[in-house]
Amino acid sequence: MVVKKRPPRLIPTDKRSWERYVILLILLIGSTALLFYGNDFAKLSPERRQKLEKELEELENAEQYALVAAIDGWYPCFHCKNTDHIFLLKSEVWKYGVTRKGEKERYGTGLLDRRLIYTIQYTGQLQECLKQEKIKIYTYALLPENLKRQHPLIRPPGNKRDT
Structure with missing residues (x-):
């Protein structure tokens, strides 16, 4: 009985082989880009670098805030039933x-309604601030x-959505 051998596979079947090919492809594309564009490919203009650094700083120093009533009174309600205040x-x-x-860049010289504080x-970091905001909006119903x-409302009167 003669057993025929299978021809070797040209396409890898295991996951690790695919990962190697993807890494090699990325390295090939990167080195080709450097060859054609030279060192300028990796450089940023001072203006772009400054803008990038500012935006990264903002991501690290976000604020989660509340707008609270400064005085007793009627305020807009974006999701109240049968009324808009x-x-x-x-x-x-x-x-x-x-x-x-x-606050200054978010609301300019003043809030839309000067009766809000x-x-x-x-x-902290933007991601954590977003988590805190979401927790407060969802738990508002229990305040x-x-x-x-x-x-009772399911969210604060000034929040149009849960996000």
Whole structure:
């Protein structure tokens, strides 16, 4: 009985072989780009480098904030049933948010409604600030200031969505 050998496979079947080919392909593309474009390929202009550094810094120093009522009164409500305004007492939350720019760049010379106070609740990396914002928006429904209402809200009156 003669056993025929299979011809060798030209296409790798195991995962590690594929990873090697992908790495080799990336190295080939990178070295080709350097060959054609020279050292300028890897350089940034001073303006682009400065912009990059500023944006990276902003990602590290974001703020999670709350806009709270400065005085008792009627405030816009973006998701209230049968009305577009809600009565808030002083210090009650109107909106939670996140910014990389700070209050001045986020809201300019002043908030849309000067009866709101910008209060920083957390500072840190953007990703963590976004987590804090999401937690506060979702748990707003459980705050005592919300539960005392005849019709409690699922999110703060100034937040149009959960994000």
